[in-house]
Amino acid sequence: MKIEKEVTVGTEEREDVLLTLKPNPEGGIKINITGKGAEQFGEEIRSAAMSVLKEMNVENAIVEIKDNWAFDYAIRARTRAAVLAAKGEV
Amino acid sequence: MAYKLRRSRIYVPGNNPRMLSTCGLFDADVITIDLEDSIAPDQKLAARWLVAEAFKDLDFGRSEVTVRINALSTPWGRKDLEAIIPTKRVEVIYLPKTESPENIKQLDSVLEKLERESGMEVGATKIVPILESAKGVWFAYDIAVASDRVVALSFGGEDYTRDVGGERTPEGTELMWARSQVVAGAKAAGKQALDTVYSNVEDLEGLYKNTVMMKKLGFDGKAAIHPNQIPVIHEAFNPTQDEIDYALRVIQAIEEAKAKGSGVVALGRKMIDKPIVEKAERVLMIAYLAGMIEEDEIPENIRESIVKEEE
The missing domain is CATH 3.20.20.60 (Phosphoenolpyruvate-binding domains)
Structure with a gap:
């Protein structure tokens, strides 16, 4: 699946992430992680987001994640909601 | 239920x-x-x-x-x-x-x-x-x-x-x-x-x-x-201690009457009828679920209707 629309979900509140999903004109998946847990848990955050993108067959997207010490489930949830919102779900 | x-x-x-x-x-x-x-x-x-x-x-x-x-x-x-x-x-x-x-x-x-x-x-x-x-x-x-x-x-x-x-x-x-x-x-x-x-x-x-x-x-x-x-x-x-004590006395009076083979149950000078028994059972059930009394203090007939969360 190709992401054709930019959407943002989540918040900057504690234990959450602000996640923006955008089209990637160059193709492939690119994940940029910033915020509080980026340095310490960057790999875990990337792998949580990636697991959902893979499950949902997303092949082209830029994902920007601003973390505020979110647990895995919140990262997965925000990624899933962003993909569904990009598909037009309410 | x-x-x-x-x-x-x-x-x-x-x-x-x-x-x-x-x-x-x-x-x-x-x-x-x-x-x-x-x-x-x-x-x-x-x-x-x-x-x-x-x-x-x-x-x-x-x-x-x-x-x-x-x-x-x-x-x-x-x-x-x-x-x-x-x-x-x-x-x-x-x-x-x-x-x-x-x-x-x-x-x-x-x-x-x-x-x-x-x-x-x-x-x-x-x-x-x-x-x-x-x-x-x-x-x-x-x-x-x-x-x-x-x-x-x-x-x-x-x-x-x-x-x-x-x-x-x-x-x-x-x-x-x-x-x-x-x-x-x-x-x-x-x-x-x-x-x-x-x-x-x-x-x-x-x-x-x-x-x-x-x-x-x-x-x-x-x-x-x-x-x-x-x-x-x-x-x-939660039931008060007085409510629990009274409920226990009601249940005890019923058991004593049963043991004597008596159909009439009284607590002191008060007749114990069905609504009083049901209220007593309910008080003990809530008291047990709230951790206020032990399991063996609840009448046997209502024990199985109780859903107790695993500790």
């Missing part, structure tokens, strides 16, 4: 990860994760999936895990169920703005379909209708018997007052008939009755007095909007 302790029920907004990960520590009998009024329309999708993913990872302690979905007449209600039911974590669905038995039958059939698809036992997910309009309250009994899944009726006082054109007062005079109707409708159907929130979170003494009154009216539980309200609600619904 098995009796489950539902004294306190805390609302947790479904789009707040911090609240979701800490609410299991509140020690509420029931946690109701909200996808309805506390979630703005453009956040419904995000909240629904946050809750579904939370169910895969989070522990909610001893609390019964329940979700208040959006009404099925909205664009979101059915999607809420499709996201959360397959996680197999939801014990009870709270259905807002229930006004007719048809609302419950519709929910029942969606649940049945999703339970089958998820390989769950059909009927595993229970329902608590929220009655918060004149019409909903009027049809309390019909709604309570609309499905075997219904375990309790819950009353929503704020919306009800708006619907009838009344005005909220500290004494709650405007809710008197509605509350009694909800209790009678629920009890006639053999279900629990759960009261509306006490909005003033600063006034714990007022909350206690109000909750004691609701217990006397026949309610089994009350909703909370702040964790500080939970222990106060528990204290109000």
Whole structure:
């Protein structure tokens, strides 16, 4: 699946992430992680987001994640909601 | 039917990860994760999936895990169920703005379909209708018997007052008939009755007095909007030591009469009839579930109807 629309979900509140999903004109998946847990848990955050993108067959997207010490489930949830919102779900 | 302790029920907004990960520590009998009024329309999708993913990872302690979905007449209600039911974590669905038995039958059939698809036992997910309009309250009994899944009726006082054109007062005079109707409708159907929130979170003494009154009216539980309200609600619904002592004496008197082969049971100069026995059994059951007495102090005939959470 190709992401054709930019959407943002989540918040900057504690234990959450602000996640923006955008089209990637160059193709492939690119994940940029910033915020509080980026340095310490960057790999875990990337792998949580990636697991959902893979499950949902997303092949082209830029994902920007601003973390505020979110647990895995919140990262997965925000990624899933962003993909569904990009598909037009309410 | 098995009796489950539902004294306190805390609302947790479904789009707040911090609240979701800490609410299991509140020690509420029931946690109701909200996808309805506390979630703005453009956040419904995000909240629904946050809750579904939370169910895969989070522990909610001893609390019964329940979700208040959006009404099925909205664009979101059915999607809420499709996201959360397959996680197999939801014990009870709270259905807002229930006004007719048809609302419950519709929910029942969606649940049945999703339970089958998820390989769950059909009927595993229970329902608590929220009655918060004149019409909903009027049809309390019909709604309570609309499905075997219904375990309790819950009353929503704020919306009800708006619907009838009344005005909220500290004494709650405007809710008197509605509350009694909800209790009678629920009890006639053999279900629990759960009261509306006490909005003033600063006034714990007022909350206690109000909750004691609701217990006397026949309610089994009350909703909370702040964790500080939970222990106060528990204290109000727990039997007092005097009530427990009296209930134990009633049960003892019955056993003594049985041993003597006497059909007439008296405690002192007072005849013990069926309603007194039932009240005593209920007091002991709640006392046991609340951890106030030991299992061997409950009469044997009611032991099996008790649902005790695993420690």
